[in-house]
Structure formats: C-alpha cells, structure tokens
Amino acid sequence: MVQSGNAAVYFVDRHVKEGRANKVAFREAAGARRAIGYGELADQTGRMADALARAGVTPETRAAMLVLDQLEFPVIFWGALKAGVVPIPLNTLLAGPVYEVILKDSRAAVVFVSEELWPVVEDAIKASPYVRQVVVIGENAPEGTTSYVDFIAGAEAQDALDVCPDETAFWLYSSGSTGQPKGVRHVHGSLQATSDTYGAQVLGIREDDTIFSVAKLFFAYGMGNGMTFPMSVGATAILFNGRPTPDSALAVLDAEKPTIFCGVPTLYAATVAHLEKAAKPDAPLRCCISAGEALPEEVGKKWRALWNCDILDGVGSTEMLHIFLSNAPGDVVYGTSGVAVPGYDLRLVDETGADVGAGGIGELLVRGASAADGYWNQRGKSRATFEGEWTRTGDKYELTPEGRFVYCGRTDDMFKVSGIWVSPFEVEQALVSHPSVLEAAVVAARDEEGLEKPKAFVVLKQGVDADGLEQDLKTQIQTKIGKWKYPRWIHFVDDLPKTATGKIQRFKLREEA
CATH class of the missing domain: 3.40.50.980 (Rossmann fold)
Structure with a gap:
C-alpha cells in the first residue's frame, strides 16, 4: 500500500x-444530471x-x-x-x-x-x-x-x-x-487504507462499476462508498442530493443502473416492505452492502429473494473511517456481522480487559491502519477510546464457535434480566420477523420493583392495525428466543429517532422509558 x-x-x-481523463467520475442523479x-x-x-x-x-x-x-x-x-x-x-x-x-x-x-x-x-x-x-x-x-x-x-x-x-x-x-x-x-494515509482493505478485498470494486450510495458523502460510510472507493479504481459514482426513501432509491436504481448499491438497514427494511406492493425496477446489481446498524436477518433474506443479490452486512465507525468487520461475497451468514476485514484485527474483551472467547459476550476492539488520530479537544475521550494500536468500538458482540461475530448492542444498551445478559438487537430481530412489523427498538426500563426489563418501541407496516398485536408479539419473542427476554411493555410508534446515518438513537428512547 x-x-x-x-x-x-x-x-x-x-x-x-x-x-x-475522459472517464466519468461523478454523475448527478437528479435535476440537470451534471x-x-x-x-x-x-x-x-x-x-x-x-x-x-x-x-x-x-x-x-x-x-x-x-x-x-x-x-x-x-x-x-x-x-x-x-x-x-x-x-x-x-x-x-x-x-x-x-x-x-x-x-x-x-x-x-x-x-x-x-x-x-x-x-x-x-x-x-x-x-x-x-x-x-x-x-x-x-x-x-x-x-x-x-x-x-x-x-x-x-x-x-x-x-x-x-x-x-x-x-x-x-x-x-x-x-x-x-x-x-x-x-x-x-x-491522509487513512483514505487509501480503507480502499486497499474493504474496497478492494471485500467489495471488490472494479473500474467498470457504477456505484450508488444512499448514505451521504458527509459521513464516513458514505464517503467511502460514494467517493474514495470508486475513485480508487476509476469507477463512476452516482450522486443523489435528495432524501433517501424507498421511492427515491428505487427510482435512481431504475434510471442509473448501478452495479453496486450501498444502503442502511432502515432503508433496506422499508424498501422490502414497499416492494410487497410495488414492481421491482430492473437494475444490474452485483453487490449490495449495509452498515450503520446491524442488518436484521429477515431483511437480508427477503432482499436476497427479491434481487438474487446478497447484502454484505458490515460494521464500521467514524473513528475507523469505514467497515472493518463484514460478511463477504460467497461468505454471507445473515444475522451475523461476519469476520474481520483483511488488514484489521479484532478482539472481544470483558469489563477487566481480559479476552473473551467463543460463546462469550464482550466489547469489540479493532486494530487497523485507518484509525483516527483522536478527537479534537476531547483528550479524556481520546484516551478512553484509542488505546495504543487498538480502538474501542463501544459495541458488544458474541463470538460464535465458527469465528463469526454476532451483534448484541451498544455497550450502554446492554442490560441483564434475571442475571442474564439481554441483547436488544436479538429481541429487535425477533420482533421484525413478525409480518406486521417494519422496525423495532428495545431498551431497558424498570418495573414496579425497580428491576430492569425489556421495553419495545415498534413501527408497524403501513395499513396494519395494532389491535391485538401486543400479546401476539410478546408470545412470539418468548417462543423464538426465551421467556425472560420478551418485552414487558410494547409501545407502537410512527417512527424511531435516528441519526442521519440511520442509527437508532436509543438514548432518546431510554429517556422516554
């Protein structure tokens, strides 16, 4: 490199x-199509x-x-x-x-x-x-x-x-x-570090590719997808300055015919639901990727059935500039975040800093050349996050015996019920697998005895009536993943608070809980 x-x-x-020199680097998808x-x-x-x-x-x-x-x-x-x-x-x-x-x-x-x-x-x-x-x-x-x-x-x-x-x-x-x-x-060196690793060795981007990212250029995931990865090989990127919705994203796919599509779990879920009632456009997709939050297994499988194209779910961060843990072409297991991207090393550690083995849950640490140089004017947070060559992600993961990483939640999202760790993401996946549910978020709330129990915020698909659904959802959770993990409270909401990258802001939901 x-x-x-x-x-x-x-x-x-x-x-x-x-x-x-004459190859198109960027093309706008709307308006004058400059x-x-x-x-x-x-x-x-x-x-x-x-x-x-x-x-x-x-x-x-x-x-x-x-x-x-x-x-x-x-x-x-x-x-x-x-x-x-x-x-x-x-x-x-x-x-x-x-x-x-x-x-x-x-x-x-x-x-x-x-x-x-x-x-x-x-x-x-x-x-x-x-x-x-x-x-x-x-x-x-x-x-x-x-x-x-x-x-x-x-x-x-x-x-x-x-x-x-x-x-x-x-x-x-x-x-x-x-x-x-x-x-x-x-x-400067971090930009090529990401294109030499994830861009070349996972995404496999080529000069003849056209790439469309609904994730915008202003943050790390979108910058790699829509700018540095295509520019690393001389490919073409489609720029879309509008709000990414199922309608707008599908319109760009239909008009621009990209070969690579980069989305976030929220949009994938909404688009899958949208295509239950709408025609799928013709786009020559050979690869799709997702990051921002863990992709629900159900959404990945439905997308694969619709497009005959897998979503490579991965994990990245602003601090590491792009994805360092991912599924890969020919090696996709939905419900997991995959394995380390070539060029990166991963560890799981417990509260004492000791390594956690297969079957255990620990905080994910990553080592790689694209790590940031620190936070501006926040020395304490820099020292807590960047530990020598290792960067703390703030994410809790479980390592399977096969060596794959399964997302459990943010470190401050995890909680125990009856002395056993509960993964909010596991409960959310079980909720999303219900045919009436579009999105779900789970946080800890205290019951009348002051003990922490799961509380769910659920967005239903368009036209679905919530009457009678609460008990049905609770029963589904108890059956699928364990009796103690079911949400004691379920609130049906119109939407969930998110960042511009599509991450659910659970700290806002905890304030409501």
Whole structure:
C-alpha cells in the first residue's frame, strides 16, 4: 500500500496519467444530471486549491463543508487536500444550534454552503467569531457571502501540496448516536487504507462499476462508498442530493443502473416492505452492502429473494473511517456481522480487559491502519477510546464457535434480566420477523420493583392495525428466543429517532422509558 504524499494525488491526479481523463467520475442523479470526468476533476480541484490560497486560507486551516451530494462536494474536498487545508464535511440534517457548536469547536475559517442549506446555518455562521469567509454554492449568494462561481473564477490549477501521509487531512464529526458529535481527525494515509482493505478485498470494486450510495458523502460510510472507493479504481459514482426513501432509491436504481448499491438497514427494511406492493425496477446489481446498524436477518433474506443479490452486512465507525468487520461475497451468514476485514484485527474483551472467547459476550476492539488520530479537544475521550494500536468500538458482540461475530448492542444498551445478559438487537430481530412489523427498538426500563426489563418501541407496516398485536408479539419473542427476554411493555410508534446515518438513537428512547 502506497503510504506517501497527498491523498489527492492517488485518488484524483493519478487517473489522468493512467488514461482515465475522459472517464466519468461523478454523475448527478437528479435535476440537470451534471457529470464530471477524472480529467476535469483534476483541473477543478487544482483550481480550488489556488482559489483557497488566493483567499488567504493557509495550510492546516479548517474549512467547514455544509454541502449536499453534488459535483461541488468532491471538488471542494480534494481541492482542500491539495492546498493542505483541512475540510470538515458536516451532516446536512442538523439543527442550527448544533452547527453553531461545531463551527465554534472546529474554529473553521471558511464555510462552503449549498444554497438550499443557507437558511439553517446562517445564524450559526454569524455567531462564530472564527468564520472569515462564506462561499455559497448556487445561483444566489446572500449579502456578505461569495458565490462559488466567483470564488473559483480566474484560479489556475495548482499541484497538490507535498505532505506526509500522517498529516491531518480532514475531520468528520461523529454522528451523535449517544449525544453531542465529536470532531474526529483523520490523516491522509487513512483514505487509501480503507480502499486497499474493504474496497478492494471485500467489495471488490472494479473500474467498470457504477456505484450508488444512499448514505451521504458527509459521513464516513458514505464517503467511502460514494467517493474514495470508486475513485480508487476509476469507477463512476452516482450522486443523489435528495432524501433517501424507498421511492427515491428505487427510482435512481431504475434510471442509473448501478452495479453496486450501498444502503442502511432502515432503508433496506422499508424498501422490502414497499416492494410487497410495488414492481421491482430492473437494475444490474452485483453487490449490495449495509452498515450503520446491524442488518436484521429477515431483511437480508427477503432482499436476497427479491434481487438474487446478497447484502454484505458490515460494521464500521467514524473513528475507523469505514467497515472493518463484514460478511463477504460467497461468505454471507445473515444475522451475523461476519469476520474481520483483511488488514484489521479484532478482539472481544470483558469489563477487566481480559479476552473473551467463543460463546462469550464482550466489547469489540479493532486494530487497523485507518484509525483516527483522536478527537479534537476531547483528550479524556481520546484516551478512553484509542488505546495504543487498538480502538474501542463501544459495541458488544458474541463470538460464535465458527469465528463469526454476532451483534448484541451498544455497550450502554446492554442490560441483564434475571442475571442474564439481554441483547436488544436479538429481541429487535425477533420482533421484525413478525409480518406486521417494519422496525423495532428495545431498551431497558424498570418495573414496579425497580428491576430492569425489556421495553419495545415498534413501527408497524403501513395499513396494519395494532389491535391485538401486543400479546401476539410478546408470545412470539418468548417462543423464538426465551421467556425472560420478551418485552414487558410494547409501545407502537410512527417512527424511531435516528441519526442521519440511520442509527437508532436509543438514548432518546431510554429517556422516554
């Protein structure tokens, strides 16, 4: 694995030298269906580097990106890397006060904003004492900002700054499934580390692939799927800036004909339910992947029956940049997260730090070259998470005798009933296997005696009546996985609180419990 120099040289400029200048790198799925080739991308990113320098944005300065999945995203991201500037892609679905916290925490000096998102972030930008320039992507740049077109006009393409692979390249803010997001610092070398491991050895992405990821570019899973993996081999990525729903995702699959589809369990489950009443589009899928949360066994099997294509369920994190534990082509066991991705090592440990063997439950630790350089301004959390070469994931797993890992829940989601560990995910899978259930989440709640018992929040499929279902679901759990594991309380809800990555925010449900 090449571990020298600026990541933009490998992912962008290399393709021109290797004859792919005219190959489409990115194509937008909606609206004007704009596209950009690898040659034009190399030129535009070089110009972006020059534009940043002309604006006085010096190396190591932070540049926040509140940018939709559109052609400007890769231009800004890789252009910043070429200039030695540190881009920080931000979740486009947050509230204004959260952006204010992030902008002040990161001390970003320049902010790139898609025009559609300006109303949400305007007050946060004005409240930051560090922001010196705002660049708006769109037809109308509000007063006090610069239009993207004007910002890059007249700039000349510059070569990438020569950097060490261990230099900070970009930040990502964690999804906040357990609270406020944290700034995660990643180095240049981490990007190729993920494409050389999961991208090449599990996904097996090829130059002739077209990849569509409903997971957006602003977080780790989507960045790998929709940008670095296709760019590692000169493939084409489809960018979709709309909200991912079964209807919108299926429309893109039908129109763009991707060979690789990257989703999250929530969308897979909703799409499977949708296709019970709708026609399936024709798409030449050869591979599908899932991450964000563990994929329910029932959903994976139904998807396979519909598409004749497996979902490779895997586990990754913002801290590790992409997936490090996964099922693989020809080696899929639904209901498990698979085995270690080549290039990564895994351990399960108990509360004392001792290794846990097959049949036991422990916290998952991972070791690999894509680990983050730590959290920004949170030394205590950095020391608790990054232990030398090992990174604590905060996930509880069981190791089977066959060497596969079975997800049990987040460390703070696990609880004991009658002295026995209960996996919320195991109960959720049993609930989702009922034909009336679309989604479920399980947390601990205390009964009248102060003892912890399972409490379930259940989303039913469209048109299903909840009358009489509660006892039916409780009986199903007792029959399938054990009498003590059934939810003592079942609340039927319209939806579950989630992060933008599709992770269920169980801490919010615990507050209700």
